[in-house]
Amino acid sequence: MSGRAPVIAARDLEVTYPGHPPVHAVRGVSFELFRGEVVGLVGESGCGKSTIAKVLTGLVRPAAGEVEYHGRPVRPLGVGRRPLAQTGIQMVFQDPGSSLNPRRPVGAQIQDGLDLAAKRARRSGRRSGAGPVGEPPADPANVRRVIGQPADAAVSPTAARLLPAGSPGRWLERVGLEAADQSRYPRSFSGGQRQRIATARALAAEPDVLIGDEPISALDASTQAKVAYLMSRLALSQGAVLLFISHDLSVVRLIADRLLVMWAGRIVESGPTEAVWSNPGHPYTKVLLGAIPAPDGAGRLPLVPPSAAAFDAPPVIHAP
Amino acid sequence: MTRVETQDRRQQAPRRSLTRRLWRAAPPGLRQPLGLVAALVAAAWLVICLIGPVIAPHDPLAQELPRFTPPGEIAFLGTDELGRDLLSRILAGARVTIGLSLLLVCLSMLIGSVLGLLAGFFGRWVDETIMRFTDLVLAFPTVILAMVTAAALGASLFNAVLAALVVSWPPYARVVRSIVLGLRGNDFVFSGRLLGFSAARSIRVDILPNTLGPTLVLASLDIGTAALLLSGLSFLGLGAKPPTPEWGSMVSAAVSHFDKWWLGVFPGLAILTVVMSFNFIGDALRDALDPGVERR
Ligand SMILES: Nc1ncnc2c1ncn2[C@@H]1O[C@H](COP(=O)(O)OP(=O)(O)O)[C@@H](O)[C@H]1O
Ligand SMILES: [Mg+2]
Numbered sequence: 001m002s003g004r005a006p007v008i009a010a011r012d013l014e015v016t017y018p019g020h021p022p023v024h025a026v027r028g029v030s031f032e033l034f035r036g037e038v039v040g041l042v043g044e045s046g047c048g049k050s051t052i053a054k055v056l057t058g059l060v061r062p063a064a065g066e067v068e069y070h071g072r073p074v075r076p077l078g079v080g081r082r083p084l085a086q087t088g089i090q091m092v093f094q095d096p097g098s099s100l101n102p103r104r105p106v107g108a109q110i111q112d113g114l115d116l117a118a119k120r121a122r123r124s125g126r127r128s129g130a131g132p133v134g135e136p137p138a139d140p141a142n143v144r145r146v147i148g149q150p151a152d153a154a155v156s157p158t159a160a161r162l163l164p165a166g167s168p169g170r171w172l173e174r175v176g177l178e179a180a181d182q183s184r185y186p187r188s189f190s191g192g193q194r195q196r197i198a199t200a201r202a203l204a205a206e207p208d209v210l211i212g213d214e215p216i217s218a219l220d221a222s223t224q225a226k227v228a229y230l231m232s233r234l235a236l237s238q239g240a241v242l243l244f245i246s247h248d249l250s251v252v253r254l255i256a257d258r259l260l261v262m263w264a265g266r267i268v269e270s271g272p273t274e275a276v277w278s279n280p281g282h283p284y285t286k287v288l289l290g291a292i293p294a295p296d297g298a299g300r301l302p303l304v305p306p307s308a309a310a311f312d313a314p315p316v317i318h319a320p
Numbered sequence: 321m322t323r324v325e326t327q328d329r330r331q332q333a334p335r336r337s338l339t340r341r342l343w344r345a346a347p348p349g350l351r352q353p354l355g356l357v358a359a360l361v362a363a364a365w366l367v368i369c370l371i372g373p374v375i376a377p378h379d380p381l382a383q384e385l386p387r388f389t390p391p392g393e394i395a396f397l398g399t400d401e402l403g404r405d406l407l408s409r410i411l412a413g414a415r416v417t418i419g420l421s422l423l424l425v426c427l428s429m430l431i432g433s434v435l436g437l438l439a440g441f442f443g444r445w446v447d448e449t450i451m452r453f454t455d456l457v458l459a460f461p462t463v464i465l466a467m468v469t470a471a472a473l474g475a476s477l478f479n480a481v482l483a484a485l486v487v488s489w490p491p492y493a494r495v496v497r498s499i500v501l502g503l504r505g506n507d508f509v510f511s512g513r514l515l516g517f518s519a520a521r522s523i524r525v526d527i528l529p530n531t532l533g534p535t536l537v538l539a540s541l542d543i544g545t546a547a548l549l550l551s552g553l554s555f556l557g558l559g560a561k562p563p564t565p566e567w568g569s570m571v572s573a574a575v576s577h578f579d580k581w582w583l584g585v586f587p588g589l590a591i592l593t594v595v596m597s598f599n600f601i602g603d604a605l606r607d608a609l610d611p612g613v614e615r616r
Contacts, residue, residue, distance in 0.1 A: 079442055080518070
C-alpha cells in the first residue's frame with residue numbers, strides 16, 4: 001500500500017464522552033484506508049466502533065488527533081451545513097428502524113443523495129452520473145469472496161436500459177428492489193430492504209468513502225450476507241473504499257480485504273483478512289475467532305476468555 | 321426474495337365501507353358510547369359554527385321579542401333582557417367562541433412550535449434563552465396572567481385572544497422541544513446532515529413533519545381549555561363587548577338576573593359541552609398515539 005495516498009486516514013484519535021465518570025471510548029486509533037479496498041472493523045459491542053465511524057464523518061469531535069480526508073482535516077459538524085468537499089464520506093447506520101425518515105417516500109430520500117452528487121459535480125465542473133457508478137465489476141476476486149452468490153442477481157438488465165442511471169428508481173433496482181417502490185414509505189419495507197435503501201441513498205451521493213456501521217447486525221442471518229455483499233459490490237463498482245463495521249467476524253470475513261480488530265478503544269490487530277483469520281496473533285482476536293460458529297453448523301465453542309489483562313498485549317500487525 | 325415480499329404487500333388493500341374504515345381508524349377512546357357522544361357533540365358544534373346564522377330563527381342582535389320570555393313557544397330557549405332570542409345568540413356565539421378558540425390554538429401551536437424547534441435543534445444558548453423565557457411564563461398562574469394582560473391591553477375580543485396567546489404557547493414549546501431532542505439523535509437526521517442538509521432543510525424535512533402528530537394531539541386537547549379561557553375573559557368583561565353574542569359575556573349578563581335561570585344555564589351548557597367534548601376527543605387521541613398510557 002505504500003506509495004499511494006490514503007483516501008481517508010485516522011491519526012491518533014482519542015474520544016472522550018462527557019459523563020460521570022467520562023467514557024474514554026477511543027484511545028489512540030490510527031489507520032489508513034485506500035481506494036478500492038473493503039476494510040472490516042470488528043470488535044465486541046461497546047469497544048468504540050460507532051464512535052470511530054462518527055468521528056470519520058465529523059458527527060463526533062475527537063478529543064485529540066484528527067481525520068484526514070484527501071490530505072485535509074475533516075471538520076467536525078456544527079449546526080451549519082456540512083462542507084461540500086467532505087460529503088464524499090457517507091455512512092449507513094445500524095438501526096433499520098431509524099435509518100430512514102418515516103414520513104418521506106423512499107424515492108425522495110434517495111433523491112437527496114442524487115442531488116448531493118449533482119451539486120458536487122457542478123462545483124467541480126464534472127457531470128454526475130457519468131462517474132464510476134455502473135454495473136458491478138466482473139472481478140473474480142470479489143466473486144470468490146461470496147459463497148454461492150450469483151454475481152449480479154439483483155439487477156434486471158431490461159430495466160437498467162430504461163431508467164436513467166441517476167434516478168431513485170434505478171438505484172432501487174441496483175439494490176434489488178423495484179423502481180415502483182420509490183413512492184412507498186419506509187414502514188412498508190422489511191429491515192433488510194430498508195438497509196438496502198439506506199445503502200442506495202448513501203451511494204447515490206457518489207461517495208468515495210462509505211462507512212457501514214453494523215448495517216447488517218439487526219438483520220436475520222439469511223439476509224446478512226446478501227446485504228453485506230451488495231454493499232461491497234456497489235461500493236467497489238463505484239471506486240469507493242468501504243469501511244464495514246461489525247461485531248461479528250463471520251460475515252465481514254466474506255467481503256473484507258483487510259481487518260482491523262478493536263478492543264476497548266484500541267486497535268489490537270490488523271492485517272489482510274486471510275492472515276488474521278488463519279493466524280490470529282492477539283489474545284483478544286483469538287477469543288473473537290473462537291466465538292464464531294463453524295459454517296458447517298457443528299458449532300465451535302468459545303475459548304475460555306483469558307483475563308482482560310491478557311488483552312492488554314501489544315497490537316499485532318500483519319504485513320500486507 | 322425482495323420481489324416476492326413487495327408484491328405480497330401491494331395486494332393487501334381490503335375493501336371496506338367508508339363508515340367501517342372510519343370506525344376502524346378512530347382511536348379506541350372514541351369507539352365507546354361516551355366517546356361517540358363526545359365526537360358527535362363536537363362535530364355538531366363545528367357544524368353550527370359553519371351554518372349557525374343560517375339556521376337561527378332570529379337575528380341575534382335584533383331586539384324584537386318580549387323581554388325575559390321563558391323558554392317556550394315564542395322563543396325556544398327564551399329571550400334576554402333586551403328581547404333578543406337566546407337560541408339565535410347561542411348559535412351565533414358558537415362561531416365566536418369556537419372560531420376564536422381554534423384561532424388561538426393554531427397561533428399557540430405556531431409560536432410554540434417555532435420556539436420549540438429552535439430550542440431543541442440548536443441547543444446551547446438558543447435553548448437556554450428560549451426555555452428560561454418559557455419557564456418564566458409558565459411560572460405565572462395562567463388565568464391571572466391572561467387577565468392582567470387582557471386588562472392591560474384593553475377589553476376587546478382581539479385583545480382577549482392575544483392575552484390568551486401569551487399564556488398558551490409555552491406547553492407547545494416544551495413538547496416540541498422534547499420531541500426534537502429525541503429526533504435529533506435519530507440516524508435519519510444524521511444521514512440528512514451527512515448528505516449536506518442545511519439546518520433549515522434538516523428542520524423542515526426531517527424534524528418538523530415528525531413533530532406534527534404529537535403537536536396536533538396537544539392542540540386538540542387544548543381547544544376546550546382555550547374556549548374556557550376565552551369565555552372566562554369575556555365573562556370578566558375583558559373580552560367580547562356588549563352586542564357581540566359571546567357565551568361568556570352572556571353568562572356574565574345573566575348574573576344580574578338571577579331569577580331568569582335560562583339566561584345563564586343555556587350559554588353555560590354551551591360552554592360546558594364544547595369544553596367537555598373537545599377535551600374528551602383530545603384525551604382519546606393522546607391515548608391512541610401514546611403507547612405509554614394504559615388503555616382502559
Ligand atoms: N453519546 C455518548 N455519550 C456517552 N457515552 C457514549 C456515547 N456513545 C457511546 N458511548 C460509550 O462509548 C463506548 C463506545 O461506544 P460505541 O462507539 O457505540 O461502541 P460500539 O459501536 O463498538 O458498540 C461505550 O462504552 C458507550 O457506552
Ligand atoms: Mg455501534
